[in-house]
Amino acid sequence: MYRGSVESWNIRDRHMFETLQHLMAGGRKAVVWAHNSHIGHAGATAMGWEGEFNIGELAKTAYGDEAVLVGFGTDHGTVAAADDWDEPMQVMHVRPVREDSHEALFREAGLPRAFLDLREPGTGALREAWTAPRRERAIGVVYRSRSELQSHYFEAVLPEQFDAYVWLEETRAVTPLQAGEIRSGESETFPTGL
Known part of the structure; x- marks a missing residue:
């Protein structure tokens, strides 16, 4: 699906949304x-401008303001990713963001961590400052640092894509939890039962 068409992306996110609706029944x-590419409103991004939609857009359409879309961004640190699809996971260093990106605006603010609620009254001037598309x-x-611009950046209008945004200037790769032993008679999905 990664290399596939708009249609294959849309099928996958529609399935995610239908599963969500099923789980929320009652x-x-x-x-x-x-x-972020799944949870932010696709209509505010280059992917949406090319005909793709995602679970965030479908949730906003179905639930309006009851759906709150929260994005995350970082400047530098490490990430657990692979060089390519079906390659082994490794811890990689994340390059600092480009100067022409939304993330660079957060970095320039000088805050190592921040939560920005774009729905709050009084954020109109901030929203206005971000109305032009910027790189995100x-x-x-997959993380390809050598081709980062082509592989990992796209155009987006941040305050239309997300209702809120979490900024972490420096991140560290997730550490997998150690798998515990399954006791006789327990499901592999214990304790969630999913």
Whole structure:
């Protein structure tokens, strides 16, 4: 699907959204943790301008302001990713962001960590400052630092893509949890049962 068409992307995110709706049946609420390219409103990004949609856009369309889309960004640090699809995971150094990116605006603010709620009254001037598309970096399962501009940057209008944004200037790669032993009679998915 990564190398596939717009249609294959849309099929995958529609499936994610239909699964979410199924899980929320009966008035349940949910928190979905996904990559920015899935959770931010695709209509505010180059992917949406090319016909792709995502779970964030579908949730906003279905649930309006009941759906809150939160993005994450960083400047530098490490990430657990692979050089290519189906390659082994490794800890890699993340290059500092480009000067023409949304993340660079956060870095220039001088805050090592921040939470920005773009829905709050009084953020109109801030939203206005970000109305022009800027580059945004997306690092996922694959990270290609040598071709970062082509591989990981896309155009986006941040305050239209997200309702809120979490900024962490420096990040560290996730550390996998040690797998515990499964006791006789327990499901592999214990304790969640999923």
